């Protein structure tokens with residue numbers, strides 16, 4: 001007896017020592033309970049993960065072995081609220097491995113990946129737990145549940161079945177191996193993309209090679225050179241704010257070719273960061289998993305849980321647009337070639353010429369120079385404009401605060417309050433590229449909304465971007481595309497911030513992927529609306545509002561180059577579907593497969609697929625597998641939804657409130673189409689999309 005007490009004490013002491021000073025083990029002692037980034041160091045993660053998994057396991061065991069008969073509360077709701085510590089540390093760690101990582105963090109992620117995958121499997125493959133869920137599911141009609149609770153029960157039941165809960169033991173064993181292996185491979189994949197992106201530099205030491213580039217771009221390249229210990233030279237990288245202006249403006253055709261090729265060869269250089277083998281392994285594991293669970297293909301498995309429902313609907317949807325988009329792109333090729341010929345270029349348009357000549361054509365056709373716009377898009381004023389739009393639509397206010405810790409000096413924090421002054425949440429923005437951040441733009445949470453013990457826990461949301469940095473005396477001046485991206489990501493943020501749901505698994509952006517882009521894409525409509533531009537787009541030096549003539553040019557040029565943009569995006573959506581609608585495990589030759597797919601589509605050589613297989617993070621790392629079509633799918637929704645504002649007024653309160661109450665506050669608490677119908681009164685009309693793109 002004594003001995004066992006002694007052992008118990010020792011164990012507790014060890015764990016106490018590890019917990020001491022580890023912020024994850026305490027309530028965050030900060031304003032709003034914000035993450036204390038200033039107190040978190042690298043050695044805090046692993047013990048918190050280990051203890052988080054232990055606690056979660058105990059909670060799950062208690063639910064599974066509960067002697068009382070299963071009820072919604074003691075099983076489904078209890079599971080949804082379980083794993084608090086694990087959730088807490090995951091929300092910090094996995095966000096930072098995307099937005100501010102380093103080799104140590106990546107190493108921890110590698111070590112964690114199989115542990116977490118096993119932990120997840122232990123829950124999903126827990127037979128007695130599944131029995132309880134299954135019995136509730138079968139009895140669901142008699143449980144007197146509200147819509148949200150029914151959705152939650154259904155979600156858990158399906159998740160378990162889709163994770164193999166109904167399989168036999170040896171199949172489950174194999175599934176565990178697959179999950180573990182796939183988790184490691186996806187991690188390695190994104191790590192390789194990050195390394196390949198960071199390792200490349202186009203170093204220019206001859207001033208003539210800068211010909212055509214705007215001064216601000218040259219200055220930023222000179223600064224990048226200083227950072228790289230190459231003072232006096234100019235450095236261009238594969239990050240968007242560096243690569244894209246180079247492709248748009250650099251007169252030197254060979255160098256344009258060089259940087260574009262470096263970009264699209266990422267992960268395909270037969271070096272240590274090559275991703276071809278990983279892609280091959282991943283698609284085979286996905287085929288195996290899908291078939292084990294009773295589906296022909298991984299796409300079938302994934303799409304079952306979306307608005308689109310199955311691969312045929314996705315392919316039909318894409319096929320309905322593709323020929324028109326391609327035709328439009330071919331028209332654009334002719335126009336660009338004419339421009340080359342008129343300059344006596346004597347060469348055929350190639351992929352690395354597209355941005356450059358499109359920019360020239362834009363100038364010629366619309367007298368619109370992208371560089372002319374940038375002075376009106378200073379980051380701070382764009383963000384203020386964005387906040388004003390949110391205020392006019394939904395009555396919310398964002399106020400900068402600086403009493404909350406941040407993980408990098410570029411991060412800014414705002415308190416979000418509702419029209420009646422009540423607290424809604426926190427909003428963090430982190431907009432500039434750095435080596436510790438992966439490419440692209442996204443939204444995520446540091447804390448998620450839910451109602452727990454009667455208390456409405458408000459979310460902490462963040463937006464990340466890779467926008468043009470300030471350089472020298474020039475503040476951050478955004479391109480039109482970056483402006484739209486900022487509005488887009490803030491739309492996701494609104495979906496998270498305004499959430500009024502009871503359960504974690506259904507809150508905010510926890511909706512199907514082909515619905516999640518609706519709140520984000522609809523916000524882009526405001527970003528370039530003349531009335532909105534007039535309000536926020538002010539010259540950073542003079543404070544003058546953007547002249548009407550320039551606003552008009554933006555409107556007229558809105559459908560410019562849409563053949564290219566649509567085709568580039570759609571070919572990636574098809575490539576994603578090709579990879580995931582396979583029913584056979586094979587030694588796929590990744591490059592050959594990709595070429596065959598794109599040839600079958602008839603993609604023209606002047607356009608490179610938006611993401612090649614070796615750097616397609618969306619589908620090989622970020623859960624957009626068999627889901628890249630979602631962006632276009634959601635555009636049908638957002639074009640139709642925005643039409644309601646066009647009809648009733650840009651800030652019409654009735655429409656905005658209907659959008660807020662039926663979409664933004666509801667998360668995944670009802671079927672997406674039901675939510676949409678409640679807002680709009682009718683299903684979306686796909687024509688709005690083609691019209692908007694001018695196709």
Ligand SMILES: [Zn+2]
Nearest residue numbers: 488492517520
């Ligand atoms: Zn998005």
